[in-house]
Amino acid sequence: MTPSATDADCRRVLRIPLSAEDHRIARLAAAAIGLSLIDAAIPTPLPGVKPGLANIVTLIVLARCGWRAAAWVTGLRVLAGSLLLGQFLAPGFFLSATGALFSLLALGAARHLPGRWFGPVSLSVIAAFAHMAGQILLARAWLIPHDGVFLLAPLFACAALFFGTVNGLVAARFLSTPLAAEAAAAEPAHV
Amino acid sequence: MACGCCCVTGSCPMPPSEPAATAAPSLGQRWQEWRHLLRPGDWLTLGLGAVLCAGLFPLAWQGGAAEKAVVRSGGQVFAEVDLKQRRTLEVPGPLGRTVIAVEPGRARVAADPGPRQYCVRQGWLARPGEIAICAPNHVSLQIAGRTSAYDSLSY
Known part of the structure; x- marks a missing residue:
């Protein structure tokens, strides 16, 4: 065992090459995780009703980097957020994972809507409704196997409409201030 | 965390990057600003969402009308x-x-x-x-x- 041998051992540590894309996704996921922690800290009158602030990040990533990146950011957010909140593999984790899955699928379909007519607010509201539908279906199928769950559906729907609109407006606001590079290149004539 | 507190009261000089902000924008202006973020189809989506919400109440809460x-x-x-x-x-x-x-x-x-x-x-x-x-x-x-x-x- 010479010092040089241990050095060689150390150098054999597997090094995963990280692309700029990875860094960007990690940064955005970190922002989403922060927002979901804030989300969890906000008291709500009804369990299951949350503002879903992290979806603002999802919407921005979807618009700027595409659906794949949005799926990555959302998946990481659900996973790491649940770990930080101590909910990993608890019912709440599966609920948010199902909601995230449904809303990502809905976003994947809805982003093909003509962008001239449908902006981030539409995407946000559609995603919020899909999120709610996924959660309520999972709750009905697994957690509370009784049709009584659907009694809450109208309240959840109202919450989805309201918070979906608010989050969509915030995302639209962020997206309406173009990045410095984009502003120069993409929209020179737009006032 | 302490920065920005004085700006709320207006006692500090305006940031140089916003020369146009002579006063706080009126409520109407703010409303206009936000409304521009909504595209025509967004209103359609919001309308459909509202209809869905309104429709869910009788559907879920009446449990079938007395028949x-x-x-x-x-x-x-x-x-x-x-x-x-x-x-x-x-x-x-x-x-x-x-x-x-x-x-x-x-x-x-x-x-x-x-x-x-x-x-x-x-x-x-x-x-x-x-x-x-x-x-x-x-x-x-x-x-x-x-x-x-x-x-x-x-x-």
Whole structure:
């Protein structure tokens, strides 16, 4: 065992090459995780009703980097957020994972809507409704196997409409201030 | 964290990057700003969302409107009456005849030979699952909807 041998051992540590894309996704996921922690800290009158602030990040990533990146950011957010909140593999984790899955699928379909007519607010509201539908279906199928769950559906729907609109407006606001590079290149004539 | 606090009170100089912000924008201006973020289709989406919300309330909360009255005598179903039109129904029992009155959307026991008249005093029944039982005469009247939300409702 010479010092040089241990050095060689150390150098054999597997090094995963990280692309700029990875860094960007990690940064955005970190922002989403922060927002979901804030989300969890906000008291709500009804369990299951949350503002879903992290979806603002999802919407921005979807618009700027595409659906794949949005799926990555959302998946990481659900996973790491649940770990930080101590909910990993608890019912709440599966609920948010199902909601995230449904809303990502809905976003994947809805982003093909003509962008001239449908902006981030539409995407946000559609995603919020899909999120709610996924959660309520999972709750009905697994957690509370009784049709009584659907009694809450109208309240959840109202919450989805309201918070979906608010989050969509915030995302639209962020997206309406173009990045410095984009502003120069993409929209020179737009006032 | 301390930065920005003074700006709220307006005691600090305006940041140089915003020369146009002479005063706080009026409420109307703010509204305009936010409204520009909504594209025409977004209004459509919001409208559809609102319709969906409004539609879910009756769908989920009515448990099926009261549709029919089930009259039982001695444990057997004596009649199932649609709650669409006005009619009365006489049900024979060991003590005599119990009279059931049906109106659009509701039904009641109008008369009963029983001694305490509990089922008569219960009045109109209009929600699915509600039931009036005239035990002495072995007659019961229950409201049923498309789907039964409860096994029974009692007060």
